[in-house]
Amino acid sequence: MTEIPQTGIAWPELREQMVNMANGDVNWREGKAAVYVFHSGDDVMQVAHDAYSLFIAENGLGPGAFPSLRNMEKQVIDMALNLQQAPEGGAGSMTSGGSESILLAVKACRDHVLAQRKVPGKPEILAPYSVHPAFDKAAHLMGLQVVRIACADDFKADVDAMADAVNENTIMLVGSAPCFPYGLIDPIEELSGLAQKHNLWLHVDACVGGYLNPFMREVTDNDIEPYDFSIPGVSSMSLDLHKYGYAAKGASTVLYREKALHKSQTFHFSDWPCGHMYTPTMAGTRPGGAIAAAWAVLNYLGREGYQARAAQIADARAQLVQGCQAAGCYIMGDPKLSIVAFGWQHNDILAVGEGLYEQGWFSSRVTRPDGIQYMISPEHHKTMSKYLKILKELMDDVHSGRRRRHQGDVSYS
Ligand SMILES: Cc1ncc(COP(=O)(O)O)c(C=O)c1O
Structure with missing residues (x-):
């Protein structure tokens, strides 16, 4: 279709067309999407669907x-501040996604810091090599520069x-907390010390972990490194509801x-015919x-619902780690x-990744x-x-020479 149809088409027909269009999409309901979709059960999806429709x-x-x-x-912001152990006086906003949350934190940092001190050159954001490109996008839009520093041997920030x-x-x-490529939490306490020493703004990108880490901590013996506002040098955080918040x-x-x-x-403008326009995001x-x-x-879901899903993820992760190691892979x-x-x-390994992709299994590569790279959804404990x-x-096929890598680039985009 290249034009709006002259006469409207009935919804049942359109619906059928759309269902057919989706036939070629990744089959996430069968656990084939290890990126993009966070499947936590049909009941959760129904709640999100109905609530979305109401508003x-x-x-x-x-x-x-x-x-x-x-x-x-x-209420959502208050729950998030409470979950991330923010002190009295903490504040925040809901945004459209991780990239916007990061963009806003970078803007807030730029405006706040540059109002306090002059910077001789292009202002810099210092980050481990593993941070999400949303920081580069924000820097590009705001005349800043990201300096990426190679990670240490343990794949965390050096x-x-x-x-x-x-x-x-x-x-x-x-x-x-954690980074997207390896799923590891950077040493936030040490970064906080560095930030405080030089009076710098420290942002913790918990887009992936914000609504997962606290519950994973509760179901797996507290073995999750500290990362939130309980660490004094943390100025801002991003955490995505549409990832492990299951929204x-x-x-x-x-x-x-x-x-x-x-x-x-926030942004405020008034020099136009409609006067004051205030937008927080x-x-x-x-x-x-x-x-x-x-x-x-x-x-x-409540805390118990999130804990139950964290336990399912921990189960799927144990299966994945054990299965990969048994097959001869190593974990980063x-x-x-x-x-x-x-x-x-x-x-x-990328020849194996290509084979998975050909068979409809979507994941990222590093x-x-x-x-x-495999990003686990709660429902993956059934399909792992x-x-x-x-x-x-596929590893056997590559090992025996029956399969080789072609041109395919199974990259995250
Ligand atoms: C660690 C991290 N930060 C930020 C983002 C960006 O989030 P979004 O895709 O919602 O903009 C992602 C997305 O995967 C991420 O993994």
């Missing part, structure tokens, strides 16, 4: 018109090397230790459905959350060193054995 027309741009959405957002790179242009330090897509949270830091995130119009679905899922670092990256010392069987078959 599908409402607009978060107008809190005066929709006090319902203002209340829901406030804090000594980052300390060597601090200079008068540095305005922000970043650590992830509908289009929902994340950005949090600040103090209201004054949050204030630097990047968006103007904000989908009421995304706010409502996140509020509903947090309340529907010591992942304790939901992401596992694995390589193969003796042969081409480089430095080459590997496959099937995945491991296919992985082993």
Whole structure:
């Protein structure tokens, strides 16, 4: 179709067309998406769906018109601040996703820091090599620069090397909890020490772990490294509701230790015919459905629901680690959350990744060193054995020379 049809088409026909269009999509319901989708059960999906529908027309741009959405957002932010052990006076916003949360934290940092001190060159964000490209996107848009420092041998931020790179242009330090490539939590306490020594803003990117780490800690003997506002040097955090919060897509949270830091995130303009226009986030119009679905899922699951799903993820992770090692792969670092990256010392793991892709199994890959990255959803505890069987078959094929890598680039985009 290249034009809007002259006469409208009946919904049943359109629905059928759309279901057919989705035939070629990754079959995440059968556990084949180890990226993009966070499947935590049909009941959770139904709650998100119904809550989204209830507020599908409402607009978060107008809190005066929709006090319902203002209340829901406030409650979501309060729950998030509580979960991340924020001190009294913490503040935050709901956003459309991790990239927007990061963009806003970078803007808040830039405006706050540059109001306090002059920076001789281009302001710099200092980050481990493993941080998400959303920081580079934010820097690109705001005239800043990201300096990425190689990770240490344990695949985590090399804090000594980052300390060597601090200079008068540095305005922000970043650590992830966990990083996307390897699923590991950077040494946030050490980064906090560095931030405090030089009076720098420390952002913790917990887009993946914000709604998972606390519950994983509760179901796996407290073995998760500290990463949140309980560490004094942490200024801001990003945590995605549409990942392990299991909300509908289009929902994340950005949090600040103090209201004054949050204030630097907002934008106000009045020199146009309609006068004052105040927007706390990047968006103007904000989908009421995304706010409502996140509020509903947090309340529907409760702490126990999140703990149960963390336990399922831990089960799937144990299966994955054990299966990979039994097949002859090695695990990158010591992942304790939901992401596992694995390589193969003796042969081409990316040829195996290509085979998985051809059979409809979607995951990301890592480089430095080459590997496959698997982001676990709770429902994967049911399908992991099937995945491991296919992985082993493909490894045998590569080992025996029956399969070689073609051109395919199974990259995360
Ligand atoms: C660690 C981390 N930060 C940020 C993001 C960006 O989130 P989004 O895709 O919601 O913009 C991701 C996405 O995977 C991520 O893994």
